[in-house]
Amino acid sequence: MEYQIEIRVVPRRGILDPQGKAVHGALTNLGFPGVGEVHVGRLIRMDLEAGSAEEANERAVAMCRQLLANPVTEDYDVQVLAHAESAR
């Protein structure tokens, strides 16, 4: 069956995140109060045909390793949603 996969890739903790820094600055300049740490990452949404949720998850993790995330600078996590509740 077809699953919807959502992959979230974010700069690894402790590593400089210039984009997050810039967004933080911009939001503060716009006068938004209470803004703490900001980090900007990537969101990948994908329809994936797989035999089971486990299989879909394994494949997505392999994709992150091989292509979607940089092992040196980024962390990622994978969510598998049954297609019904797909957001998009």
Add this chain to the structure above:
Amino acid sequence: MEYQIEIRVVPRRGILDPQGKAVHGALTNLGFPGVGEVHVGRLIRMDLEAGSAEEANERAVAMCRQLLANPVTEDYDVQVLAHAESAR
């Protein structure tokens, strides 16, 4: 109290998504089966000091309108997590 906000910004349906297209191609080249539509968007994580979850949510939506999402090409959705369960 401090909330963790997670904002997902994704290319609007029908708008060209060169990255999504490229990722689809690359995954297929790498031999991953069953890959359907792929879209690449942005994930923004933020710590936000606010009086209530509602207030935090409203403010985050305002941020999206003013800066974080492009109304012409992108859709967004906002999630407010109590800080405890913050992922990062």
Add this chain to the structure above:
Amino acid sequence: MKVGVVTFPGSNCDYDCYKAAQEVLGAETVYLWHRDHDLDGVDVVFLPGGFSYGDYLRAGSIASLSPIMREVRAFAEGGGPVVGVCNGFQILCEAGMLPGALIRNQSLKFSSKVAHLLVERSVAPFTTAYREGQILRVPIAHGEGCYVAPDDELDRLEAEGRVLFRYCNSEGRVTDAANPNGSARNIAGIVNRAGNVLGMMPHPERAVDALLGSRDGVGLFESLAAHPMEIS
């Protein structure tokens, strides 16, 4: 005529615009600072290329919110001519002063080369020094120059003759092969409804000296000089 060039943090073609306006037009030229609240009485505003605020988040998104942009918008609403080149074009779209948006090149790569441009219309105040159908050689240098807009918006742009430049090949044919970034309908430069706000990805200010390979950008500056707009 007095020309103003806006410097945002991260602008890096402001100097080139400044020099081009000064050397081509012999016009008085001044830098405008992103935090300023007045335009110093200029007759033309340039939003130069570069990476304002590092182009973090989206190219031009943060700069479009800076104080000077309120003045620029008011100036444009009063009929004053505004030219946004490259990052300047991105800023104008992000500010909602031009329709559509500029996204990642289809190649996903930064593209630096000389592009051929077809002058689609010869109109005041930007392109009267060119012939319609004239082919220009102008450098491009951008990673997010793929122009997108909803189809009805694109139809309107064309119907109202607001597409001034299109990417073409050396014979002037508008082909996919000649499209360096995947822009919808090969669009390289457009104006707003009133016709006094121009956004274009190619760099006319880099094409004003034969020594550097092309003078085809000169026409844009000469057109501006020929049509001093009376600010209402």
Add this chain to the structure above:
Amino acid sequence: MTVHSRPGDPAITAELVEEHGLSPHEYELILGILGRQPTYTELGVFSAMWSEHCGYKNSRPLLRTLPTEAPWVLLGPGENAGVIDVGDGLAVAFKMESHNHPSAVEPYQGAATGVGGILRDVFTMGARPIAVLNSLRFGDLDGESSGRVRYLLAGVVKGIGDYGNCVGIPTVGGEIYFDAAYEGNPLVNAMAIGLMKRDELITAVAEGVGNPIMAVGSKTGRDGIHGATFASAELSEESEAKRPMVQVGDPFTEKLLLEASLELIRSGHIVGIQDMGAAGLVSSSTEMAARGGTGVDIEITKVPVREKEMTPYEILLSETQERMLVVAREGREETVRDILGRWELDAETIGHVTDTGMYVVRENGNVVVEIPGEPLVDGCPTYTREGVESDHVRKLREWTPDRLQAREEEQDPSWALFALLDSPTIASKRWIHEQYDSTVRTNTVVGPGSDAAVLRLRGTRRAIAATTDCNGRYVYLNPYRGGQIAVAEAARNLVCTGALPRAVTDNLNFGNPLKSEVYHQLSEAVRGIGEACSVLETPVTGGNVSLYNESPTGAIYPTPTIGMVGVIEDVDNVITSGFRTEGDAVILLGRNTDELGGSEYLKVVHGLVAGDAPHIDLQAERTLQRALLGAIGTGRIRSAHDPAEGGLAIALAECAIADSSRPTGIEIELDDPLALPALLYGEAQTRVVISCAQADVEAVLAHFETEGVAARRIGRVGAANGRFRIQTPEATIDVPIAAVARTYYDAIPRRMEASPIDVATALESEVSVP
């Protein structure tokens, strides 16, 4: 003062000392200098300052032999960058720096931060950067591990491009070679060039007792801790494990630092400014103090940090990018802050200059480091070792062409031509340099694609030319000659644009100097470079040493990259490598001799790396170069290009297809009594292909005759889009020029395009540098 070791500091053991890259002998010296055991923090300080990268342990004695002086040299080695006078009251600062190991671990960020560092070295001299070049080496693009190679190439090129493009400095040239020798250990050398008025020169000194020392720019994180020592050790499994310490570049902050620094320097409110580069705060502060003959006293808790609970050790050694150390004039801190604030930059006063000559660091007042500055900076022992050539290389060199068996396919004389045109090392580098903004700042008269880049100097008739060159295979087969050739080719490339070669920055990329055959390569190459620089009057004004370039697959080819800058009196005389006009005469300067050793032909066609590097006579080289400059000065020469990898046939092809939109055919006739491969593809030095109008042929030939340079007409520029025709006594190559162009321009794209690698690279960069 008593020095406190901090709670939680590890005990100083022999193992710990070794981990810090210090030998027992060096540790003895440290005990002598301090008169006591160092604290953990002090050990870190020594290990950084006495690493190869900062201390030049193994190379300093050799570097001392290089010529460094000339009337036009304003500032030689030892500063952040060398500076030369280019006339009309203008001066040019330039330097080359390597980021090999960081790029091997994380290609995108490694290359990007390499560019950032070299730009800071230039603008901290008071010069505005006007151009960047890059010299790259990767493994084989077709080998089994070509996947990794493509990943590295894509990442490095995007990193260099994104950084320079964002800061707004044009990347105008460079070089790139592909060879299995670099597979585990790619080379990424970046060169930056800056322009200033002669009198705007500032040097990085900490003087004036009581002057405040300010930290400017990004907050300090745990980035790249021990990068300097990392850069001085072989790549291994452990270094893989050290990964989390990669530095991330922020070109936006760099651009702000650039503008703010130049404004500060012009303002006269500061006495010194320096990049916090390798070994971060430690090296910048100690080196500035040493130059000023002063001491410094730093309160570590004042340094703005990005992360919680950072120790003095971490803060001192962090290599967070886009940070500068500024020594302000007493009482001017506020003005300095205002200028920085204009550019959205923060500055914190972290200490002050003292007259004690001591390097003192405190944590909340407690002294955690107290080291005499002079021995810390200059006391690093240097080693002169015994170099021994490896027998393997000696044997390789004995190979001679007469043993060569022609390949089946070579029946068709054009087969080898296309094989070479398709070799990534020879093929067009357009796929790479189209990712670099080469025209921003509107000074680029000649960008990537010709022999050297040319930049006009606004407000004058003048221009400067720049290039980087080194054929590592030559240096491997014959370090001495290879070193000479690297310099000679760089100079030749400048001359081919009409520039007078003026000065050199070098980047010595070698293996582990403790291995006697590597030390032999190093010392012999430096000897060759020194001689060539003397004869060609191009002193070395600075450079960088990168040793331990080894990996499980072995040492790299010794690669002393030469970056060279030249001056053009009249920008209207600039020429490029491409043939210009239908019917022009094609003239060859120099002689075709039997030189197949170390050639790309042997490698590509026969899979051989053998023979000796080509002969080179430096005097003849100089004579040819000066004669060619004279000829270009007369305005009669329409193009000039020197045969390099692939020899005469490839050089002729490059001249004919330099403009990919309108390649010109050529008709060439060669009568030299040489075997076909040597004649067409041999890499004999000191040759240049020029073109001129038929009407000028007599005058041009006469000019070279009186100058004592062999010159003869070998053919004509044929019909545009015509045929590529070379006739020799043995055979004739006659192919459509369009086919030649297609092969040359498609070689790299067809290997890179639509590769998943490419996409990965595009994605990764999302998060950090746009």
